[in-house]
Amino acid sequence: MQKRGLLVVVSGPSGSGKSTLLKELKNVNPELKFSVSATTRPPRANEIEGQNYFFKTVDEFAEMIKKGELIEWTSYCDNLYGTPKSLVEDCIKSGKDIVLEIEVQGHENIKRIYPESVSIFILPPTYEELVRRIEKRGSETSETLQKRLDTAKKEMLCLEQYDYVIVNADIQKAIKEINCILIAEKHKVSRNENILKDIGLN
Amino acid sequence: MQKRGLLVVVSGPSGSGKSTLLKELKNVNPELKFSVSATTRPPRANEIEGQNYFFKTVDEFAEMIKKGELIEWTSYCDNLYGTPKSLVEDCIKSGKDIVLEIEVQGHENIKRIYPESVSIFILPPTYEELVRRIEKRGSETSETLQKRLDTAKKEMLCLEQYDYVIVNADIQKAIKEINCILIAEKHKVSRNENILKDIGLN
Numbered sequence: 001m002q003k004r005g006l007l008v009v010v011s012g013p014s015g016s017g018k019s020t021l022l023k024e025l026k027n028v029n030p031e032l033k034f035s036v037s038a039t040t041r042p043p044r045a046n047e048i049e050g051q052n053y054f055f056k057t058v059d060e061f062a063e064m065i066k067k068g069e070l071i072e073w074t075s076y077c078d079n080l081y082g083t084p085k086s087l088v089e090d091c092i093k094s095g096k097d098i099v100l101e102i103e104v105q106g107h108e109n110i111k112r113i114y115p116e117s118v119s120i121f122i123l124p125p126t127y128e129e130l131v132r133r134i135e136k137r138g139s140e141t142s143e144t145l146q147k148r149l150d151t152a153k154k155e156m157l158c159l160e161q162y163d164y165v166i167v168n169a170d171i172q173k174a175i176k177e178i179n180c181i182l183i184a185e186k187h188k189v190s191r192n193e194n195i196l197k198d199i200g201l202n
Numbered sequence: 203m204q205k206r207g208l209l210v211v212v213s214g215p216s217g218s219g220k221s222t223l224l225k226e227l228k229n230v231n232p233e234l235k236f237s238v239s240a241t242t243r244p245p246r247a248n249e250i251e252g253q254n255y256f257f258k259t260v261d262e263f264a265e266m267i268k269k270g271e272l273i274e275w276t277s278y279c280d281n282l283y284g285t286p287k288s289l290v291e292d293c294i295k296s297g298k299d300i301v302l303e304i305e306v307q308g309h310e311n312i313k314r315i316y317p318e319s320v321s322i323f324i325l326p327p328t329y330e331e332l333v334r335r336i337e338k339r340g341s342e343t344s345e346t347l348q349k350r351l352d353t354a355k356k357e358m359l360c361l362e363q364y365d366y367v368i369v370n371a372d373i374q375k376a377i378k379e380i381n382c383i384l385i386a387e388k389h390k391v392s393r394n395e396n397i398l399k400d401i402g403l404n
Contacts, residue, residue: 127402184386187366200329
């Protein structure tokens with residue numbers, strides 16, 4: 001029987017360095033699949049359709065919900081975000097690992113639907129550093145900035161819903177730690193129910 | 203607050219290559235502590251007192267039990283085996299990881315006393331290979347051999363009581379996997395209850 005791939009949920013507040021970390025993780029693990037979310041948020045300057053997000057109008061997003069094409073969806077900073085079902089399901093069934101970058105509400109939904117998923121929370125090296133990083137972003141108005149800081153704090157308080165926590169102080173170290181989590185999870189007894197048969201013990 | 207060290211229980215049947223694997227793990231992780239069991243089993247030719255085991259008479263062993271100096275003890279192939287308490291407790295409290303090589307009954311006891319312990323079961327690459335390895339040992343009589351094979355089978359059926367399973371086909375790969383398990387476990391949210399405070403979030 002084909003062993004199922006891991007569904008890896010990665011969350012972390014703005015300013016945790018999560019996006020840069022995941023980009024580098026993708027580079028060093030080319031066999032790792034990454035889910036692309038659908039969103040009604042307008043694209044930022046450097047974002048590419050189908051790579052960063054599937055950018056949708058509210059109507060298009062509603063249509064995806066209606067057709068059952070999203071595993072979960074949620075509202076975050078006044079925009080809708082959702083996880084398309086097909087890529088995730090195809091990956092897991094074919095034994096490939098797939099990473100989902102979602103916020104904390106999304107994680108709650110995923111954990112309910114896929115209790116075997118592995119969740120990792122990324123923290124900044126310090127809270128001060130998180131504030132500095134969010135302030136440095138040109139795209140934020142002062143109001144959005146305060147909202148993002150409040151959201152970041154609230155999100156970090158959801159840490160205990162996650163399986164693992166990584167402090168993102170050194171990106172190479174953080175990647176090594178994430179890769180170790182994936183290797184360890186693959187060796188969980190609960191994910192290897194046929195192993196005695198596989199080694200020839202009946 | 204000092205973070206507690208990991209208590210890592212490693213079990214595996216005779217012929218799984220567990221002892222060789224742990225010896226190599228010790229070489230590559232000099233900071234890792236290893237518990238030394240007390241036993242009433244007579245020493246084998248190459249075994250050293252205080253390094254492989256603390257070899258005890260039945261009376262001495264009974265005295266250790268009476269004084270509360272053993273965390274757990276059990277009978278295995280007509281001999282008594284026990285885990286001295288002091289080294290284990292000292293390591294964990296001072297934040298050092300300690301490995302306990304014990305058989306499956308011992309593991310049950312440890313898991314009851316230390317539910318936060320991490321348990322790893324070592325399997326041989328194939329069952330045939332396990333039989334070959336046990337047969338090759340000069341120290342076994344034919345009766346002992348059959349007993350060891352039966353015990354090995356029974357032990358492997360206890361696999362599901364463990365957290366992780368490693369198939370010991372390639373010793374370097376197996377060591378890498380064990381080290382990943384240790385790193386992953388250290389990043390469990392449940393082992394990092396002060397982390398938000400540590401990064402400066404109140």
